Amino acid sequence: MKKTPPRLAPVLESLPTKQIQLLERRLFLKHSLSLGALALLTGCDVTDADAVQKVLWAMSKWNDRVQALLFNPSKLAPTYPESAIAKPFPFNAYYGEDEVIEVDPGGYKLALSGLIRDKKPWTLTELYALPQVSQVTRHVCVEGWSAIGKWTGVPFRHFLERVGADLSAKYVGFNCLDGYYTSIDMATALHPQTQLTFQFADRTLPAKYGFPMKLRMPTKLGFKNPKHIAEIFVTNQFPGGYWEDQGYNWFSGS
Amino acid sequence: MDSIPAAPPNATIHPLVVRICHWINVVAISIMVLSGWRIYDASPLFPFRFPPDLTLGGWLAGALQWHFAAMWLLVANGLAYVLYGVFSGHYRRSFFPLTWGAILHEFANLLHGRISHRLGVYNPLQKSAYLVVILLGIALVLSGLSIWKPVQLQELAALMGGYEGARRVHFFAMAGVVGFVVVHVVMVMLVPRTLVPMFTGHAPREGGK
Ligand code: HEM
Numbered sequence: 001m002k003k004t005p006p007r008l009a010p011v012l013e014s015l016p017t018k019q020i021q022l023l024e025r026r027l028f029l030k031h032s033l034s035l036g037a038l039a040l041l042t043g044c045d046v047t048d049a050d051a052v053q054k055v056l057w058a059m060s061k062w063n064d065r066v067q068a069l070l071f072n073p074s075k076l077a078p079t080y081p082e083s084a085i086a087k088p089f090p091f092n093a094y095y096g097e098d099e100v101i102e103v104d105p106g107g108y109k110l111a112l113s114g115l116i117r118d119k120k121p122w123t124l125t126e127l128y129a130l131p132q133v134s135q136v137t138r139h140v141c142v143e144g145w146s147a148i149g150k151w152t153g154v155p156f157r158h159f160l161e162r163v164g165a166d167l168s169a170k171y172v173g174f175n176c177l178d179g180y181y182t183s184i185d186m187a188t189a190l191h192p193q194t195q196l197t198f199q200f201a202d203r204t205l206p207a208k209y210g211f212p213m214k215l216r217m218p219t220k221l222g223f224k225n226p227k228h229i230a231e232i233f234v235t236n237q238f239p240g241g242y243w244e245d246q247g248y249n250w251f252s253g254s
Numbered sequence: 255m256d257s258i259p260a261a262p263p264n265a266t267i268h269p270l271v272v273r274i275c276h277w278i279n280v281v282a283i284s285i286m287v288l289s290g291w292r293i294y295d296a297s298p299l300f301p302f303r304f305p306p307d308l309t310l311g312g313w314l315a316g317a318l319q320w321h322f323a324a325m326w327l328l329v330a331n332g333l334a335y336v337l338y339g340v341f342s343g344h345y346r347r348s349f350f351p352l353t354w355g356a357i358l359h360e361f362a363n364l365l366h367g368r369i370s371h372r373l374g375v376y377n378p379l380q381k382s383a384y385l386v387v388i389l390l391g392i393a394l395v396l397s398g399l400s401i402w403k404p405v406q407l408q409e410l411a412a413l414m415g416g417y418e419g420a421r422r423v424h425f426f427a428m429a430g431v432v433g434f435v436v437v438h439v440v441m442v443m444l445v446p447r448t449l450v451p452m453f454t455g456h457a458p459r460e461g462g463k
Contacts, residue, residue, distance in 0.1 A: 246315060
């Protein structure tokens with residue numbers, strides 16, 4: 001009845017207060033659904049809330065599968081003229097803008113692990129030497145707002161091929177310097193517009209947009225685009241993600 | 255005076271499929287609207303928010319889970335209803351003929367405090383309201399698909415004015431449906447003898463004779 005979801009306890013210690021409040025709010029709501037929900041659940045007792053939760057999770061998993069089927073690997077996201085770029089481009093993270101981390105470019109190394117042949121870490125200089133392209137695309141946030149931006153970097157497919165990643169694996173996962181983590185399906189990782197990004201609006205990626213490097217995917221919602229990437233791994237085990245583990249849909253494709 | 259005769263006592267005035275779809279739709283629409291309000295609140299399009307206590311889901315992720323679960327119920331049920339309505343002749347029989355003149359005439363009646371109602375026969379205002387809400391439902395689903403998949407379904411999204419346009423279409427279609435529901439429920443309260451047949455399908459015998 002009053003069982004705490006197993007995942008939350010260890011997570012709580014490592015989270016900023018704002019986030020803990022969010023999680024507490026969620027725990028509270030798990031046990032006392034809002035008025036609207038109660039109205040809909042009239043006739044059910046409170047323990048049914050857990051059953052409802054299970055159905056909703058199952059439906060979210062089902063929606064992952066449907067979205068994977070809907071995903072067309074060669075369908076490009078619309079692109080826009082540079083005049084459409086949002087200024088200022090909104091900041092968003094699981095913490096406030098004043099808590100953005102500063103990364104020392106000299107000491108930075110990108111780690112690789114999992115089903116990757118060449119796991120040698122990459123310095124920024126080496127990364128910057130890779131062939132780069134730009135895109136002006138729409139970033140769509142799960143909250144509903146959207147903003148057009150310009151991102152420059154190496155096509156992720158090129159990078160994955162270069163390091164000898166197993167392209168038949170299911171997932172690519174990301175661990176980030178700010179404690180964030182997420183993962184994506186291989187089909188999206190290989191999409192022509194999926195980009196390991198070093199620049200925003202023709203300038204070195206600022207700290208608030210993910211210095212030194214983020215993954216830009218116009219085919220997924222904003223929170224699926226990890227910033228401050230520290231490690232990339234390829235795996236067949238479902239890696240989940242920071243928001244995904246709390247209930248946001250994992251595939252979250254656009 | 256009404257030229258249309260009332261249905262004979264105990265005749266089926268609402269087909270079973272229509273009744274089942276109608277009440278499933280009430281559940282689906284309620285979930286969609288209440289969770290949709292929570293999603294709206296995460297990034298309001300207009301300078302107001304829906305009171306969080308009136309919403310469903312508890313927080314954004316919960317609301318999205320409800321919304322993307324109930325959309326399957328809404329669409330499957332809506333498709334069943336519309337396909338039945340078109341191919342069984344239910345729409346042709348119940349919603350037509352319909353003329354602007356008849357709608358205006360009925361509206362004038364309403365302004366004079368008169369509602370024509372024969373059980374089993376929709377008046378012209380009802381017919382037009384039902385047709386409009388069905389179209390609004392279709393607009394809701396199409397704009398919803400455009401917001402959900404602005405890349406994969408970008409041709410559809412383009413018809414809605416792109417991602418941002420589709421958000422507005424979705425909002426106003428919701429507002430239209432909610433407006434319809436408010437009026438619809440008030441009308442049922444004004445003519446309460448219409449309610450039971452929407453469950454049983456039959457017109458009750460007059461005056462319990
Ligand atoms: C608690 C809420 C509701 C109640 C009590 C209710 C009640 C009714 C009743 C009594 C009728 C038959 C009217 C008559 O015989 O004159 C009816 C028909 C109808 N209602 Fe509702 N309704 C509700 C919610 C909704 C919602 C949410 C929608 C759609 C968004 C809706 C759409 C319709 C339609 C389209 C018809 C005509 C059905 C047909 O003949 O094909 N209703 N409703």
